[in-house]
Amino acid sequence: MKNESAVLARRVEATPYCIALNVIVLDARAGVRRNLSTLVKAVGASVVVAADAADAYASAARGEADVVLCGVDDGGALLKALNTERARGDDVHPWTAVALVPEAMADHDVEALEGIADDFLQLPLNAANLTARLRMYARTRSHFERLNEQQTLLQRHEDEAEDKRIASHLLARLNIRDPATERMMHAWVSPAQHLSGDVVAIARAPDDRLNLLLADATGHGLAAAISVLPVTEVFHRMTERGFDVSSMVGEMNRKIRSFMPGDRFVAAVVASIDMRERVIEVWNGGCPSVLLLGADGAVAQTWPSRHLALGIVEGADFDASVQRFAYHDACQLMMVSDGLSEAPSAGGRARFGDTAMLEAALGPSARRLQRVVSALQRFTGGKPLDDDASVMLVHCQMEPPAAPLDVVPVVRDDVESAWSVELTLGAAQLRRLALVPFVNGILDQMDIAAHARSDVFCVLSELLGNGLDYGVLGLEPGLRHQGDEGRQRFWQQREMRLANLSEGTLSVRVALGPAVAVELGLETEPGTYHLVIAVEDSGSGFDVQALGGAGRPTPVRSHQRAGRGFELVRSLCDALYFENHGRRVIARIPITRPG
Amino acid sequence: MQTQVSVINERARITLSGRFDFYAHRQFKTAYEGQITAMDVSAIEIDLRDVEYLDSAALGMLLLLRDQASVAHKTVILTNCRGVVLQILEIANFKKLFTIQ
Numbered sequence: 001m002k003n004e005s006a007v008l009a010r011r012v013e014a015t016p017y018c019i020a021l022n023v024i025v026l027d028a029r030a031g032v033r034r035n036l037s038t039l040v041k042a043v044g045a046s047v048v049v050a051a052d053a054a055d056a057y058a059s060a061a062r063g064e065a066d067v068v069l070c071g072v073d074d075g076g077a078l079l080k081a082l083n084t085e086r087a088r089g090d091d092v093h094p095w096t097a098v099a100l101v102p103e104a105m106a107d108h109d110v111e112a113l114e115g116i117a118d119d120f121l122q123l124p125l126n127a128a129n130l131t132a133r134l135r136m137y138a139r140t141r142s143h144f145e146r147l148n149e150q151q152t153l154l155q156r157h158e159d160e161a162e163d164k165r166i167a168s169h170l171l172a173r174l175n176i177r178d179p180a181t182e183r184m185m186h187a188w189v190s191p192a193q194h195l196s197g198d199v200v201a202i203a204r205a206p207d208d209r210l211n212l213l214l215a216d217a218t219g220h221g222l223a224a225a226i227s228v229l230p231v232t233e234v235f236h237r238m239t240e241r242g243f244d245v246s247s248m249v250g251e252m253n254r255k256i257r258s259f260m261p262g263d264r265f266v267a268a269v270v271a272s273i274d275m276r277e278r279v280i281e282v283w284n285g286g287c288p289s290v291l292l293l294g295a296d297g298a299v300a301q302t303w304p305s306r307h308l309a310l311g312i313v314e315g316a317d318f319d320a321s322v323q324r325f326a327y328h329d330a331c332q333l334m335m336v337s338d339g340l341s342e343a344p345s346a347g348g349r350a351r352f353g354d355t356a357m358l359e360a361a362l363g364p365s366a367r368r369l370q371r372v373v374s375a376l377q378r379f380t381g382g383k384p385l386d387d388d389a390s391v392m393l394v395h396c397q398m399e400p401p402a403a404p405l406d407v408v409p410v411v412r413d414d415v416e417s418a419w420s421v422e423l424t425l426g427a428a429q430l431r432r433l434a435l436v437p438f439v440n441g442i443l444d445q446m447d448i449a450a451h452a453r454s455d456v457f458c459v460l461s462e463l464l465g466n467g468l469d470y471g472v473l474g475l476e477p478g479l480r481h482q483g484d485e486g487r488q489r490f491w492q493q494r495e496m497r498l499a500n501l502s503e504g505t506l507s508v509r510v511a512l513g514p515a516v517a518v519e520l521g522l523e524t525e526p527g528t529y530h531l532v533i534a535v536e537d538s539g540s541g542f543d544v545q546a547l548g549g550a551g552r553p554t555p556v557r558s559h560q561r562a563g564r565g566f567e568l569v570r571s572l573c574d575a576l577y578f579e580n581h582g583r584r585v586i587a588r589i590p591i592t593r594p595g
Numbered sequence: 596m597q598t599q600v601s602v603i604n605e606r607a608r609i610t611l612s613g614r615f616d617f618y619a620h621r622q623f624k625t626a627y628e629g630q631i632t633a634m635d636v637s638a639i640e641i642d643l644r645d646v647e648y649l650d651s652a653a654l655g656m657l658l659l660l661r662d663q664a665s666v667a668h669k670t671v672i673l674t675n676c677r678g679v680v681l682q683i684l685e686i687a688n689f690k691k692l693f694t695i696q
Contacts, residue, residue, distance in 0.1 A: 218651045219617070262662050263655030267687070286687045305686045312658060312692070338651075338686065342679075351679060387650070 018044035019131070021138045022064060025049045026056045026078055027071035036069060036100075036125075043131040045138075053081035061086075063093040066141050067134070069121070072099050076113050083116045094144055096137055100125070163222075164194045171195065171225055184210065184401065186369045189390040190339070197224020198337045198388035201232055203239040206457050207436055208276060208400040211239045211248075212392065214287065215268040215310075216337040220388045230255040231266055231310065242436025242461075245272045246320040249283045249310065253318050256311030267309040269335045275400040276568070279487070280333065281322040285309045288341050288354060291334040292325065292396070297363040301325045324491060326484050331396045332365045339389030340372075346381030369393050420511030421446075427501045430472060435465060442510060455572050456531060459587050462569045463535040464508060471537025471583060472504040473497045509534045531589040541581030596646075598626040605637040612645030617652035627660055631667050639664055644675035654687055661692060672696060 023045050025036040033049040040047045048065070050056040056068055070079045079099055086097070099117035101110055103124070110120070121133060187200045197217035204210055213235045217224040231252045238248045249270050256266050267286030274280075280301075282290050286309030294300035307319050336357065343352040352375075360375035361368055372391055421442060425433065439461045443453055469475045473494060480490045512531045570576055575588040596619035599610040607630040615623070630636050639660070643649075657673070664671045672694045676684055684695060 216651075218655050263652075263659045265651075265655065265658070267651070288686060305688055308688045308691055338683075342683075 019134050019138050021045045021066050021134055021141065023047045023134070024056050024059060024065040024068045026053065026068050026082065027051070028074060028078060029071070032071055032073075036071075039125060039127065039130065040069070040134070043127055043134060045134050053078050054085055057082055057085035057089065060095045061089050061093065065095055067096050067098060067137050069098050069100055070117075072105070072113060072117075073102055075109070076116065079113065079116055094141075096140075098133075167195055167222060167225065171229070181210070184394060185212070186393040187391065188369055188373050190385055190388065191220065192339070192385055192388050193221040195220075195222050195225040196388045196390075197221070197228055198339060198390040199225075199228045199232055200335075200390055200392040201235055202394065203236055205239050205272075205436065206242045206440060206454065207461055208274075208454075208458075210273045210275065210394065211235065211245070212271040212273070212333070212335065212394055213268065214335040214337060214390060214392050215266050216287065216339065216388065216390070217266045218264045224388065227256070227260055227264055228266060230259055231268060235270070241440055243434060244436075245270050245281045245283050245322050247434060249285070250318065250320045253310045253314070253320075257314045260311050265309040265311040267305075267338070269303075271333060271335070273333065273394065273396050275397050278327050278396075278398065280325045280327060280396060282325075283307065283320065283322045288336050288338055291358070291361065292327065292331050293334060293361060293365065293368070294331045295329045295365075297365070299358070299362075300327065300331055324488075326487050327396055330398055332368065333394050333396055334361060334368075335392045337388065337390045339385060339387035340376060340391060342387065343376055343380055343385050343389060345379055346383055350379075352376055352379050365393075365395070420509060422507070422509040424505055424507040426505055427503050430468065430504065430506060431498060431501050433468070435461060435468070439464065442508070446510070446512065456533075456589060459569050459572055459589060460508075460510070460533055462566060463533060463585055463587060464506065466566070467506050467535045467537035467539075467585070469494065471539030471541075472506055473501070474539055503538075505538045507536045532586060533589070534584060534586045536580065536584040539583060541583040543582070596622055598622050600626055600630070602630075602633070602636060605635060606640055607633065607636045607638070608640045608642055610642040610644070613647060615643070615646045615649040615653040615656075617650060619653065620656060623653075623656050623660075627663075631663050631669065636669065638670045638672060640672045640674055642674050643680050644677075646680050649680055649683055654683075654689070657689070657693070670694065 023040050025033050025040065025047060026049075027033050027036065028051055030051075033051070037047045037049050048059065050059065056065075056070075059065055060068055068082065070082060072079055076099070079097065082097060096118045097116070098119045098121055099110075099113050100123050101113075101120050103122070113120075119133075121130070181202055181204045185200065185202045189196055189198050189200060191198070197220045199213070199215045201213040202210065203213075213232065215228050215231045217227040217231075234248060234252045234255055238251060243251075249268070252266075252268070252270070256264075260266075265286070268283075269285075269287045269290055270283045271290065272281045280292065282303040284290055284303050284305045285307035286305050289305070290303040291299055292301040292303075303323050303325075306321075306323065341352055341354050341357055344350070345352070356375060356379065357372060360372045363371070369391060376389075423442070439457060442460065443457060446456070470477050475490065475494060475497070479486045479493075510531070510533050569587065572589060573587045574590045575586075577586045578584065579586065596611055596613040596615055599612075601608050601610075607627075609626045609630070611619075611623070611626075613619075627639060630639050641657070641660075657671075661671050673684065673689070674696045676695055681695075684690070684693075689695065
């Protein structure tokens with residue numbers, strides 16, 4: 001502890017000063033301190049006095065002083081002590097130690113102080129000399145400060161650039177899963193800042209449906225880009241597992257609602273194109289109308305926003321219902337975010353608007369994206385947009401794009417023995433059955449090589465779907481093929497009957513191995529493997545005899561249940577049989593082993 | 596954005612004018628906060644007659660107001676919605692959440 005008199009740093013003066021510099025006067029003698037501080041104050045700097053080197057150092061190290069004027073009449077003892085403190089400390093604030101050299105001091109004594117003092121001033125001090133010197137220190141200090149600021153700014157820029165680089169990289173990776181499928185969409189995303197709160201995504205479901213997402217999170221920049229992540233994550237994960245649009249938006253809504261603050265939400269379009277059935281499903285929550293543009297270049301269908309954006313309401317208040325449309329010719333689906341329709345003109349008064357956007361989109365599908373984007377850029381005069389904007393176009397073809405997988409199923413090497421799984425679903429399970437994930441669950445139990453999986457998936461889901469729709473639910477197979485009205489009635493009836501289902505069963509048996517065919521009474525060649533799928537429903541069956549087959553097993557050549565899906569099943573199987581008045585269907589898929 | 600508040604017959608009318616966007620956050624909150632706690636107010640009306648534009652941040656602010664008002668058992672009514680403002684509220688389907696007049 002220091003005694004009272006040794007404690008330094010008593011502020012002498014608080015008058016306005018014109019040299020932006022803080023000075024400590026360090027001397028053991030009170031009279032000298034007083035005289036010096038009066039002088040320093042007179043030339044316009046701020047001053048405190050100190051009698052103790054440690055206190056002066058502590059004050060300077062805290063950034064409270066830029067210059068320490070130190071008397072050396074004591075042979076430099078105070079200055080040396082100050083220097084010792086400084087050598088021990090690790091202060092970052094630069095300050096200058098100035099030795100005040102008396103006229104009478106011998107040259108060799110002054111030389112002894114070199115390396116200890118940063119600068120020397122000859123006593124007696126004259127005001128002009130002191131002022132010039134203090135101004136020089138002030139300039140040095142301000143240069144240093146500016147340099148420091150620039151350094152900090154540069155560092156911050158570098159940090160930000162690095163953050164942005166990592167974030168964009170991460171976001172881009174999280175969103176691109178399958179480059180082959182990605183190539184099927186034409187999209188333009190214009191972020192208002194470095195990162196976009198608008199995201200477009202496309203993914204192919206196991207049953208070849210093409211799922212599309214356009215999401216627009218509140219705001220823009222990093223916060224918006226992060227808020228959209230749960231949406232894309234759910235989109236990809238649930239598409240992979242084959243969930244439908246309603247299930248996906250329900251899950252997205254739950255995620256956003258639980259992760260985001262109350263005033264943040266995500267406007268989105270989630271759509272699905274089934275090119276086998278030629279049906280488009282759209283859920284539009286808070287985005288501008290989705291357009292379907294026909295082969296003639298005109299609007300074939302629009303899907304206005306029917307729902308609140310994701311993350312606003314929860315539970316039963318959230319409406320996950322979709323609007324369906326059946327198409328008959330190749331066409332193109334167009335989705336945009338409001339950043340496009342609400343983009344301001346160069347003058348800032350007008351908005352790009354739906355009409356201008358539509359005008360640019362009408363006409364041939366070739367270069368449609370370019371037409372829309374150039375029309376927007378002409379309208380805004382090339383001015384950067386103040387909100388994220390995006391456009392996404394996807395062709396709806398008449399057949400699903402060729403699967404990028406091998407055609408011949410191949411069993412993995414390690415499959416040696418035969419095995420089978422069998423499951424029976426009752427009414428309660430059927431009411432909440434998500435068919436595609438269910439089938440995938442079965443396939444997960446099988447040791448089938450990944451590239452053979454899509455064929456087995458296709459057969460299994462088609463047979464189960466038929467068993468449920470035409471068997472258990474007793475829907476009229478022909479209805480689905482009686483134009484748009486028929487389809488509409490089919491879907492309504494299906495939803496109603498499924499919701500009210502109180503009895504009925506659907507059983508499935510999947511078996512693999514050399515002995516399976518024999519067990520089922522089918523002819524088999526030695527060394528061949530078969531995958532056999534048997535599906536049985538509790539429905540009323542149908543007249544198999546009328547199809548031209550007889551006895552058991554009944555080979556099917558053509559039958560009234562045939563849809564495009566069923567034709568595909570037949571092409572994948574080497575045998576397809578009906579039993580039990582059509583309630584039980586058995587499909588056999590040849591499996592070759594590698595080598 | 597400018598705000599103006601008046602209370603008539605238990606109905607607090609907050610009249611907004613200009614751009615209702617991200618930057619209006621504090622003003623909007625200041626305007627409605629007192630009305631949430633006011634004993635003599637049962638309904639809060641947001642008059643959008645003179646609003647030129649509202650963005651998604653403004654929609655978010657309306658959602659926050661709705662949350663707080665419902666806790667205080669007060670209704671929120673959006674009035675004089677026209678042109679681009681009405682269009683934005685329609686696309687957002689806010690008619691499912693608010694009385695829009």
